[in-house]
Amino acid sequence: MNKFLLLVFSILFAGMAFADGTKTLAADDTTSVIQLNKQGFDMRLTSPEQTIADGKKALAMAKKLNYVPGMAEAYRVIGIGYYYLDESVKAINNYLTALNYFQQLKDLASQGKVYNNIGNLYRYTDYDLSLEFFNKTLVIAKQLSDEALMAGVYNNMGTVYYHKNSFNQALIYYEKSSALYNKLKDSTNIVQLMQNKGLMYFNLHQYDKAEELLLKANKAAHQLDLNEVVAGIDLILAEQYIAQEKFAEANKAIEEGTVYAGMIKSDKMKSDFEYTSYQLESKRKNYEKALRYLRNIYTKDSLNFKQGASTQIKMMEEQVKQQDAQRKTEILLQRQANDRIKFWAVTIVAGLLLVLVGLLVSNVKRKAKTNEQLSTLNDEVSRQKDNLDRINHHLEEIIDERTKDLQIKNKKLSEYSSYLSHQIRGPIATLKGLMNLEKEGLVDQPECIRMMNKCVGEIDNKIIEMSDMLHDPVKTSL
Known part of the structure; x- marks a missing residue:
C-alpha cells in the first residue's frame, strides 16, 4: 500500500514539474517573439530586409504559441520593412492585418502606431489622407500620454508639411518632435530630426545653419549605422553644395550617398541620386553627361509613375477590402453577441418564473402557518x-x-x-x-x-x- 501511494505521489509531482516547465517554456517563447519584433524594428533604418526576416520569424513563432499580441506586432514590423523597401502594397496589407488584430485586442497604443505607419505610406502621394491618419494617431497618443508616439507623429506631420512646401510649419512640428525625443533620449530619432530640420533650413536658404545640422547628423548616423539616414543626409548636402557651387563637396556626397542607397536597396533613393547627379553635371555645364542622367531618369520615372499609380490603386483597394472584411467580422460578432444576449435573457426569464412559482407556494404555506x-x-x-x-x-x-x-x-x-x-x-x-x-x-x-x-x-x-x-x-x- 505504501509503495502504491509513493508511486501516485511521484506521478503527481512529475506532472506538476512538467506543467511548470511548459509554462516557463511558453513564457520564454513569448519573450523571444517580443525580442525578435524589437530587433526587427531597430534594423529598419539599417537593413529593411533583416526587419522583414525578423518579423516573419516572430510571426511564425507567435502563431505556434497562438500569441496574438506577438502576431499583431510581427505584421506591423513586416509592414515597416516593406515600407522602407518601397513596396507599398505589401506594407499596407501587413499594416491592415496588424490593425485588425490590435482592434480585437483593444490595444489602443498599438492601433495608434499602425495609424502612424499608414500615414507614412500616404505622405508622399495623398497629403490630406496622410494627415487624417496622423491626426488619429495624435488623438490616441494624447489620450494615453504616450510621448514617444506623439514625437513620432509630430515628426511625420512635419514631413507632410515639407512636401506641401510649408517649411516654417514643418519646422514647428519638427521642433515639437525634437523636444520630446531629447526628453526620451532617443538617439536614432534625434539624428533623423537633425536631418529634417537641416532640410528645412536648406529650403529656407539658411545654408550655414543647414550645413551645420546636416554634418552633425551625418556623423551621428555613421556612428549608429543608420544607412538610410546617411543616404538621405548625403542627398540634401549634395543639393545644397550644388546650389552653393561647391562641386567637389557635392560629388563626394553623391558618391557616398549612392553607396548607402545600394546598401539599403532603395531604388527610389538611387533615382534621387541620379537626378542630383544630373543637376551637378548640368551646373558644371557637362551637358552630354547630364543628358545621359536625364534619359535614365526619364525612363525610370515613366515606369515608376505607372507602377506608382498602380500601387496607389492597389493600396486603396486593399484598404477597402480590409475595411469591408472588418465590418463583416464586426457584424458577425455583433450577431453572436445578440444571440448570446437572447439566450441568457430567455434563461433568466425562465429562472425568474420558476423562482416566482416557488415563492407563491412558499407564501401560501407561510400564510397558513402565520394564521395559526x-x-x-x-x-x-x-x-x-x-x-x-x-x-x-x-x-x-x-x-x-x-x-x-x-x-x-x-x-x-x-x-x-x-x-x-x-x-x-x-x-x-x-x-x-x-x-x-x-x-x-x-x-x-x-x-x-x-x-x-x-x-x-x-x-x-x-x-x-x-x-x-x-x-x-x-x-x-x-
Whole structure:
C-alpha cells in the first residue's frame, strides 16, 4: 500500500514539474517573439530586409504559441520593412492585418502606431489622407500620454508639411518632435530630426545653419549605422553644395550617398541620386553627361509613375477590402453577441418564473402557518390583558399609600421651613449685630466671642432638634 501511494505521489509531482516547465517554456517563447519584433524594428533604418526576416520569424513563432499580441506586432514590423523597401502594397496589407488584430485586442497604443505607419505610406502621394491618419494617431497618443508616439507623429506631420512646401510649419512640428525625443533620449530619432530640420533650413536658404545640422547628423548616423539616414543626409548636402557651387563637396556626397542607397536597396533613393547627379553635371555645364542622367531618369520615372499609380490603386483597394472584411467580422460578432444576449435573457426569464412559482407556494404555506401563530398570540394577549388589569388595580392602591406618605412629608418640610425662618434667623441676626458692634469697637472682644459662641450653640441645638423631629415618624409637627 505504501509503495502504491509513493508511486501516485511521484506521478503527481512529475506532472506538476512538467506543467511548470511548459509554462516557463511558453513564457520564454513569448519573450523571444517580443525580442525578435524589437530587433526587427531597430534594423529598419539599417537593413529593411533583416526587419522583414525578423518579423516573419516572430510571426511564425507567435502563431505556434497562438500569441496574438506577438502576431499583431510581427505584421506591423513586416509592414515597416516593406515600407522602407518601397513596396507599398505589401506594407499596407501587413499594416491592415496588424490593425485588425490590435482592434480585437483593444490595444489602443498599438492601433495608434499602425495609424502612424499608414500615414507614412500616404505622405508622399495623398497629403490630406496622410494627415487624417496622423491626426488619429495624435488623438490616441494624447489620450494615453504616450510621448514617444506623439514625437513620432509630430515628426511625420512635419514631413507632410515639407512636401506641401510649408517649411516654417514643418519646422514647428519638427521642433515639437525634437523636444520630446531629447526628453526620451532617443538617439536614432534625434539624428533623423537633425536631418529634417537641416532640410528645412536648406529650403529656407539658411545654408550655414543647414550645413551645420546636416554634418552633425551625418556623423551621428555613421556612428549608429543608420544607412538610410546617411543616404538621405548625403542627398540634401549634395543639393545644397550644388546650389552653393561647391562641386567637389557635392560629388563626394553623391558618391557616398549612392553607396548607402545600394546598401539599403532603395531604388527610389538611387533615382534621387541620379537626378542630383544630373543637376551637378548640368551646373558644371557637362551637358552630354547630364543628358545621359536625364534619359535614365526619364525612363525610370515613366515606369515608376505607372507602377506608382498602380500601387496607389492597389493600396486603396486593399484598404477597402480590409475595411469591408472588418465590418463583416464586426457584424458577425455583433450577431453572436445578440444571440448570446437572447439566450441568457430567455434563461433568466425562465429562472425568474420558476423562482416566482416557488415563492407563491412558499407564501401560501407561510400564510397558513402565520394564521395559526396569530391565533395562539391572540390567546396569549387575552391572558396578558387579565394579568395587566390585576396589576393596575394593585398599583392604584400602592399609589394612594405613597401619595399619603408624600403629603405627610411635604407638611413636615413646610413646618421645617417655617421653623427655620423663625427660630434660626433670630440667633443669626444677633450674630450679625455683634459683628457690627465689634467692628465699631462698642463691645469687648472676649464678651463678643462669648455671646457669639452662645448664638452658635443655640443655632446648633435648633438644627439638631429639627433633624430629630424630621426623622421621628411619631412626631408630625414641630
